[in-house]
Amino acid sequence: MAEEKIINLRPHHLLCTQGYSGKGYDENFVRNMTEITTKMRTDSDLKVRIVFSTDDLCKYCPRKRGEGICADDHKVLGFDAGVIDFLKLEEKVYGYQELIHEINEKMTSEKMKNICGNCEWHQMSACEKNILSGKYLLNSCLN
Numbered sequence: 001m002a003e004e005k006i007i008n009l010r011p012h013h014l015l016c017t018q019g020y021s022g023k024g025y026d027e028n029f030v031r032n033m034t035e036i037t038t039k040m041r042t043d044s045d046l047k048v049r050i051v052f053s054t055d056d057l058c059k060y061c062p063r064k065r066g067e068g069i070c071a072d073d074h075k076v077l078g079f080d081a082g083v084i085d086f087l088k089l090e091e092k093v094y095g096y097q098e099l100i101h102e103i104n105e106k107m108t109s110e111k112m113k114n115i116c117g118n119c120e121w122h123q124m125s126a127c128e129k130n131i132l133s134g135k136y137l138l139n140s141c142l143n
Contacts, residue, residue: 008055009048012079018136019127028060044138046096050089082115097138104134
């Protein structure tokens with residue numbers, strides 16, 4: 001397993017990456033987010049390292065204040081906690097598609113609102129629609 005194929009990802013970004021549609025804070029953020037989500041949406045063998053802190057998507061976020069420090073910690077830590085509890089996550093490496101399949105099997109509109117209801121992107125993004133429809137499931141074992 002090559003190290004460059006492992007993406008560091010905070011828990012709530014498992015949901016955000018499924019709703020991402022090319023919009024963001026600025027050009028650098030969008031470029032980074034597009035590059036990472038493209039890998040996630042096309043590489044069925046991709047591994048992610050779940051981290052309970054800032055991650056690879058945060059790299060160019062203008063809200064990042066330093067390693068492990070987000071200006072919106074009061075909100076994002078709550079989103080993370082919701083996903084950690086929902087999936088019983090630990091800080092370790094997972095197969096990205098395994099997590100996406102688990103999310104697809106368990107997620108409901110009500111759970112999305114409970115986890116993401118206070119997110120500024122929630123109303124304008126396709127997160128809920130894409131997650132509930134399984135849009136980014138690869139090698140689907142759902143028959």
